[in-house]
Amino acid sequence: MVGDDAQLYTIEGVAAGMIMLLTAYLVLNTTSVFTPGDVHIPDMQLEQTVSDALAMMDTPAVNGGRSDLARFVQNATGSGRADFHNALMATYLRSTTGPPIQAPVNDLQYEAQIYYRQSATGSVQNMTFTRSAANGGREYLAREPAVRVTRWVSYDPALPHTLGLPWDNREQALLLEVMVWRG
Amino acid sequence: MERLDDEAQWIVLMGFIVSIGIFFLAIIISQSTIVGQTTSEAVLEFPKTEIQDVRSEVIGLAKAWEVTANAGELAKRAAVLEDLRVLAMARKNAVLTVSVDPVTLADDPFNESRITIHFNNGVTEYDEFHKEYIEK
Numbered sequence: 001m002v003g004d005d006a007q008l009y010t011i012e013g014v015a016a017g018m019i020m021l022l023t024a025y026l027v028l029n030t031t032s033v034f035t036p037g038d039v040h041i042p043d044m045q046l047e048q049t050v051s052d053a054l055a056m057m058d059t060p061a062v063n064g065g066r067s068d069l070a071r072f073v074q075n076a077t078g079s080g081r082a083d084f085h086n087a088l089m090a091t092y093l094r095s096t097t098g099p100p101i102q103a104p105v106n107d108l109q110y111e112a113q114i115y116y117r118q119s120a121t122g123s124v125q126n127m128t129f130t131r132s133a134a135n136g137g138r139e140y141l142a143r144e145p146a147v148r149v150t151r152w153v154s155y156d157p158a159l160p161h162t163l164g165l166p167w168d169n170r171e172q173a174l175l176l177e178v179m180v181w182r183g
Numbered sequence: 184m185e186r187l188d189d190e191a192q193w194i195v196l197m198g199f200i201v202s203i204g205i206f207f208l209a210i211i212i213s214q215s216t217i218v219g220q221t222t223s224e225a226v227l228e229f230p231k232t233e234i235q236d237v238r239s240e241v242i243g244l245a246k247a248w249e250v251t252a253n254a255g256e257l258a259k260r261a262a263v264l265e266d267l268r269v270l271a272m273a274r275k276n277a278v279l280t281v282s283v284d285p286v287t288l289a290d291d292p293f294n295e296s297r298i299t300i301h302f303n304n305g306v307t308e309y310d311e312f313h314k315e316y317i318e319k
Contacts, residue, residue, distance in 0.1 A: 008192075012195055015199060019206065022206065023206065023209070026206075026209060027209075030210075030213035030217075040223040040224050040227055041220065043223070043227060044226045044227050047227065048226075051232040055235075055236075055239075116266070116270075117266045117270060122269065124273040149232070150236070150274065150275065151236055152236055152239075154240065154243065154244065154263075170259065170262060171262075172263055173240065173266040173267050173270070174266075174270075175270040175274055
């Protein structure tokens with residue numbers, strides 16, 4: 001004859017054991033270790049911010065006019081560099097309510113390159129447009145997570161432009177690439 | 184069967200229910216850590232801003248390009264579209280094919296520019312046929 005004492009305690013013990021096993025399974029199965037470089041939430045926000053800044057810069061003030069960004073690129077070997085830097089950093093990225101917040105609170109750094117196609121050879125070349133290191137910022141140390149934002153810009157040789165532009169003097173589409181990081 | 188001690192059954196039952204409740208809350212908390220990452224990865228992967236940028240660039244070009252049969256002008260325009268294709272392939276690893284065809288509309292104050300855009304970066308494919316009205 002099997003002893004049938006304490007059946008309720010047995011059931012309780014089985015239930016408690018199942019809960020403990022399920023909890024251990026849940027804990028072991030769903031724990032992830034997040035490192036700062038792994039979480040892409042800040043990258044996503046930064047990419048969207050810079051993309052919006054370039055889109056605003058590339059929007060003409062009047063319908064049918066030329067955008068600020070197109071004008072900066074036309075003057076890429078002259079005043080366009082400082083104008084781009086001031087527009088990107090002061091007007092858009094560091095714009096806050098009240099006085100502008102300086103580093104290290106809003107410590108964005110960038111490097112902008114212009115890519116173009118040479119029609120004679122068909123090869124893709126680039127020139128360094130401007131970078132924050134040339135304007136009192138910091139160099140890229142290759143350890144900060146950086147995002148890359150691009151923007152197409154039209155170049156029109158009929159409009160005013162600076163001398164010494166490396167690309168062909170024809171109507172063309174250029175690709176402005178801006179690498180941005182916090183550093 | 185000997186008399187079972189059935190005191191405190193409600194306490195045992197409540198303990199069981201509460202532990203199940205805590206278990207479900209733990210599942211929700213464990214999901215919340217992963218959801219921000221998967222969402223932002225999905226946003227980063229989808230080339231939303233690239234497609235918007237290509238659209239605005241191409242429509243901007245179409246607005247400036249009137250109907251013409253001038254071979255030199257057509258060659259210039261073909262070179263601009265070739266820039267888009269080559270640079271997109273070199274810098275974005277994306278296939279980008281664009282055509283812009285301005286067409287004269289008789290009896291209409293506007294002409295029409297027929298634009299096709301094909302964008303494929305291996306993950307996202309985007310095709311568009313767009314008509315832009317341009318002033319005569």
